[in-house]
Amino acid sequence: MTTVLGLYNYWIVIALMMIGFYVVIAASNLIKKIIGLNIFQTSVFILYISIGMREGGAAPILKEGVEVYANPLPHVLILTAIVVGVATTALGLSLIVRIKEAYGSIEEDDIAEKDGSL
């Protein structure tokens, strides 16, 4: 039982990660693929923050009388990663826009078809 409780977060993370992974490899729509990537990314965020959590730990803002804090390092890494993540997502989305203009579609099959017929 303690095993289940102790590892519960990791399993959620893995489930989310696999959902994201599945969307990335199985979805044929490019926007959906990006969403899959984002779900994958969020699962990694949750993994890091879970690792940084500590028994009875308060938010890492120093205060008198508080002894135990959560680990600030994963917070820093993830907080920057989130912003970088949206910037790279924007880059991916703009690629999709250009693909749509060039191929007239954002479905993988159609694009592959057109590539074949060239």
Next chain:
Amino acid sequence: MLLVTALGAVFIRDLFAVIMLFGIYSLVSAGFFLDLSAPDVALTEAAIGAGVAPLLMLATLALTREKTTPQPRAKRSIHTSLLPILVVTMTGAALVYATFDMPFIADPAGPAHNHVAPRYLQASGAEIGIPNVVTSVLASYRGFDTLGEVFVIFTAEIGVLSLLGFLADGSGRQYWQFEDTANLRRHNILHVVSKALIPVILIYAFYVQFHGDYSPGGGFQAGVLFAAGFILYAMIFGLQAAYRVVSPTALYWAMAIGVLLYGGTGVASLLLGGNYLDYNVLGSDAVHGQHNGILIVELGVGICVAAVMMSVFFKFSGRTAHFYDDRREVRK
């Protein structure tokens, strides 16, 4: 909750619904972060994941609008439908197996809690002198990392601009819109409410920016919040009105100035005899120097992030307007 929304994103075919679900998913995960005592991360995730990211996706959707065409069942061979599930299940099983070697959640003996983290928590109060340890680690102890992140954001924006063209290109039309929300501008309720809300959002962004040393917040969150407030304005009052407040040129400059402020702080500390990004030399004593350094660096981050987020959004929405213009001309 998270699982349900994520699964929804897999099975629903309507992309609009998927994007909305993704926003909800991000909001829920922000709550989750708060629960794991990471308020800084929760703030960022709420502003980005539930605010800016879905908006960008919606704008892309508007540019490439179509439903995910349901593939006819017969066409999908076993190869395309079963193989991904097999791969995913196997990877997942391997990962679950690996978790049995992981330390339990919240276990104080876990390796993550026993290297640099205790040092940060114990010494940062005396060395940096600000209560929010996340801010001091972000801007001071790991200042190089953060500088790198800011450069990544800047570079991504340059990539977006080079792919989609410069900002001014699409500013000919007034309103960011899907065709069916074209009369957004005539919504009095939206106008009144947003006029009351936007100043508050912007002031809150400034609070998050400058109070980030003492409470959750900092340049990244403030930049995103500020951009979100502005994006709201652009959506309701039109791109043209937004451009009257900040011109594209101002945005370009702001991006560069943000990055330069950060890098320049490093150079300034070099000139004053310290190491690169060593803020100790920037004030009358070490703690003051750290204060000044962090304040300037966070300001640089905030300006850069806000400018990048705004210009990405303006770019996408400007292109939307452009796109519909073209189509209308064709129809005539």
